[in-house]
Each structure stands twice: as structure tokens, then as C-alpha cells.
Amino acid sequence: MLNKIWTVTAMLVCMVATSGQTFAAERPNVILVFIDDMGWGDFSCFGNPDASTPNIDAMAAEGIRFEQFYVNSPICSPSRVAISTGQYPQRHRITSYLNNRRSNRQRGVADWLSPEAPMLARSLQDAGYATAHCGKWHMGGQRDVDDAPPISDYGFDTSLTNFEGMGAKLLPLTETPTKDGGVKKGRIWEDAERLGEPVTWMLRSKITGGFTDKAIEFIDQAQAADQPFYINVWPDDVHAPFFPSIEGWKDGRRGLYLSVLEEMDAQFGRLFERIKDDEQLRENTLVLICSDNGPDPGAGSAGPLRGNKATLFEGGVRSPLVVWGPSLMDADAQGTLNDTSVFSAIDLVPSLLTLTDVAPPSGVEFDGEDLASVLVGKSTESREQALFFRRPPDRKAFARFKNLPDLAVRDGEWKLLCDYDGGRQRLFNVEKDPGESTNVATGHPEVTERLTKAVLSWNSKMPADAGDPNYVAATDEQR
Numbered sequence: 001m002l003n004k005i006w007t008v009t010a011m012l013v014c015m016v017a018t019s020g021q022t023f024a025a026e027r028p029n030v031i032l033v034f035i036d037d038m039g040w041g042d043f044s045c046f047g048n049p050d051a052s053t054p055n056i057d058a059m060a061a062e063g064i065r066f067e068q069f070y071v072n073s074p075i076c077s078p079s080r081v082a083i084s085t086g087q088y089p090q091r092h093r094i095t096s097y098l099n100n101r102r103s104n105r106q107r108g109v110a111d112w113l114s115p116e117a118p119m120l121a122r123s124l125q126d127a128g129y130a131t132a133h134c135g136k137w138h139m140g141g142q143r144d145v146d147d148a149p150p151i152s153d154y155g156f157d158t159s160l161t162n163f164e165g166m167g168a169k170l171l172p173l174t175e176t177p178t179k180d181g182g183v184k185k186g187r188i189w190e191d192a193e194r195l196g197e198p199v200t201w202m203l204r205s206k207i208t209g210g211f212t213d214k215a216i217e218f219i220d221q222a223q224a225a226d227q228p229f230y231i232n233v234w235p236d237d238v239h240a241p242f243f244p245s246i247e248g249w250k251d252g253r254r255g256l257y258l259s260v261l262e263e264m265d266a267q268f269g270r271l272f273e274r275i276k277d278d279e280q281l282r283e284n285t286l287v288l289i290c291s292d293n294g295p296d297p298g299a300g301s302a303g304p305l306r307g308n309k310a311t312l313f314e315g316g317v318r319s320p321l322v323v324w325g326p327s328l329m330d331a332d333a334q335g336t337l338n339d340t341s342v343f344s345a346i347d348l349v350p351s352l353l354t355l356t357d358v359a360p361p362s363g364v365e366f367d368g369e370d371l372a373s374v375l376v377g378k379s380t381e382s383r384e385q386a387l388f389f390r391r392p393p394d395r396k397a398f399a400r401f402k403n404l405p406d407l408a409v410r411d412g413e414w415k416l417l418c419d420y421d422g423g424r425q426r427l428f429n430v431e432k433d434p435g436e437s438t439n440v441a442t443g444h445p446e447v448t449e450r451l452t453k454a455v456l457s458w459n460s461k462m463p464a465d466a467g468d469p470n471y472v473a474a475t476d477e478q479r
Helices: 054-062 076-085 101-107 120-126 190-195 204-224 252-276 279-283 345-355 445-460
Strands: 029-035 064-070 130-135 158-160 169-177 183-187 199-203 229-234 285-291 318-324 336-338 387-390 407-411 414-418 426-429
Touching (some): 029 252, 029 345, 054 252, 054 318, 076 120, 076 345, 120 130, 120 345, 158 204, 199 204, 204 279, 252 279, 252 285, 279 285, 285 345, 407 445, 414 445
Parallel strands (some): 029 229, 064 336, 130 158, 130 229
Antiparallel strands (some): 285 318
16 A cells, blocks of 8 residues: 555445446436646645645545556646546547647647547536536637637536637646746736637636636525536646746746645635535435546646546546545545555446436447446456557657556556557556566566557557658548
8 A cells, every 4th residue: 555544434335236227326427637737746635745635534534545646647738538428538539738730730639529439528518417617628618729618518617728728728827927026927828818708817826716606606506406417627726837826836847736735625625515515415426526537747737646637647547536426425435545456537427327317328338437336436356458548649758767568558567668569568566566666578588579459459550640750631521
């Protein structure tokens, strides 16, 4: 175990039924908190000695922490596609952050996610849920891509986003202390005003509070209408550049990051309190909290894991996950650490459909597996199929890492990384060696051969991008 199991007094809760049956008398509400560029080791309940995240820690104390949860890309846009669709983002030709049209074309990625993608939000909306997106989008509508679909086209009743999405948005004002004791004021991403209205300008240090306020307002409306709700709360303030409050300003990149992290946690407080203090919501709401990829170098921390964002090492693709919903969970599971279950963001979509008793869309094949029982502490199983990863096409090197591996696969205790041609094989037993310090490929030739074949086969079935030396750029008609 990387962390010690917490113990808390168990509360009397409703028992959860076995797989295939309804998990609650009423369909539970769901809130998905997806934090930008935060490392595996950044919550204090995941071992951060340098900062305190008491509001998130309090959710963990009544819920479950998952130690072996993965996102499906080490960079933002494809990670967001995966957690929204239950499918590998490569299927949708989104394999790196979405940028301007020229850059997207050069890297072989789409300009936006197709609205025809099997969105979790749309499935829930079609089943009667009220749905809202509050925060960063980054799946279309950024830079000069100003004709992307609005967020409402993806199954959301309402949205409030930032500079990387179409529709109503919050844009950041900045304050920086000067050497003479003054404050320098500014604005960033002003050109994003043309990507949707209304636009509200507010301090970047307070912007998570703006998104949580929107979520609380939506909860009030859904309750008044007697509707279950699904809400994305996707803050971006722990993504560089860092602008904590003047009072919280610290020296250095790491210091600024820690201040922003703590202030973000404080702004989550009123959302979490809204849920906890309302008996009806507390009895029937599931909250999931995780990160979209590993930390930016010199800012967040991956704890004992190797690597950072943009890399396929554990620090790039393993995320802290806290799931809260004490009345939906097994009593014995509350306040515990699950260090056994290996699963990922693509598994959340079919799992949440089961927990909400909503049928999956007809004809859709998820890459994710139904692990609903794991989320509510009824099981410590792992997904049956291996997890596959491909590096972003523009990240063969990043920060201190040069000549990064192109592909990776996690299967049971094993993690293999290699290049597109299967060369430079690195095999790690990540159960025993989560820091990926000892390459054991030569000592386990059968495992190495099996996993190399598996990841090459998977990659051959996915649309290629410009990271692959055999990539052929799509024509305008094919795009």
C-alpha cells in the first residue's frame, strides 16, 4: 500500500444491491469533479506533506479512496473525452490537447469531439436527469476554432465554461504583487469572449467558486423540479499560470501551485456542504473527485510515482480518486482505501449508468467495463481487460524526459511500455514497483512478448495520429 488505510466510525447506511439490480430506491444524483493538471500525490489524504485539502479529505473520510485508478491519457482533451464517453479517445481522433486548426491538422487530431459521441450526460438527460457542465471543457471551441458545437449539443441543459469551450463563460482577472508592495492587475484569454456569451470576468483565484456557485444554483433548480441531476464541476485553476489570492501568494512555482490547490479546496467547501447538509441530497448523491492527468513539472506532485503529465509513466496517467456517497455505500467501505482495484475513467461511464439505472445507448460499444459495485464498496474487483495508452503525438519529449515511449499497457500486476514498432520494451511489476524503477523485461520474456503484441494490436485498430511515423495525413474530405 502507498498509503495507510484510514479508519472511521461506520454509519448506518442503506444496503446496496448486487450487480444487475437497482442500487438505490431513487436514482442517485451524480457530481463529477475533474481537476486540471493535478498530481496523484496532491491531496493531503493521498500523502501531500506540503498542503492541506481538508474539504476533499472530509469527503474521503466518509467515502473511498482508490489508489490504482487511471485516466486514459496523460493530457487534458483526450482524458476529458474518455471520462465523458466511456471509450478510448483515439476512437474520436482526440489524442492531445485541442489547439488552433493548423496545429490540430499537423498533429492529426480533430478540431472537436463529435456531438454524436456516446456522452454520459446525454444518456442521463434522455432518462430524465437535469444535466449541467460547470468548468473547463476543452473538447472543442478554442483559439481559432470558433464554429465548434455548443456544450448543450452534448447532452447538457446548461453550461458555464472557460476560454476553451463554446457558450457562457467565466474569464479570469489576475492580480500579481509588485516589488513595491502594489498589485498589478490584468486579464488573460480576452479573445475567448467571441466564443460565447454571456461573459463574466472574475479573479482567477476565485473562479472555482464561480463554477461551484453555478453548480449549487443548478442543484436548487433540479430539487425544485424534483429531478435527479448530473453535474460536471471541472475547475482549471491548478493549471498554469498560477494566480492565487494576493494573501496566499508564495515564492516559486511549487509555492504558487500549493496556494492555488488549497484555495481551490476551500472553494469546493460550499458545494460539498450543500450536499452534506441537505438530508435528501446526502442520502442520494454520489460525488467523484479526480484529476484529468498527472502534474505539470515543478508544480504538482505524483508522490512516489514516476513521471508527470504528457508521459505514459504512472505519474502521467494514474489519478487520485475519491468517491463519496455514504448512504449508497457498504458501511464497512466508508473511510477506507481501495489499493486493489485497477480501473480507469472509461469504466466510470458504464458504472454510473448502472448506478443510476439508466440503459446504455443502443448500438454503442464501450471500452469501459461496469464496475459499479467497486465504486460503492461492494467489491474490490478490477477490470477484466487490459488498459491501453498512446502518448500525445506532440509529446515524444517533455520536460526532463527525452525519447518517451509511444505506447503502454497495464494488465494485472504488469505495466509494459514500448515504441510504435514494439521496440525499447520496458516491463514493470507496478504492484511491487509503482515507481517503475526496475525494468524486468528480460526476466519475464513471455509476459513481455504477450503485452507487446497486445498493445500493438490495440493501436493498429485505432485511428493513427501524427506521432506515428507511418501516419498519413487525412484529406479535408476525410476530416
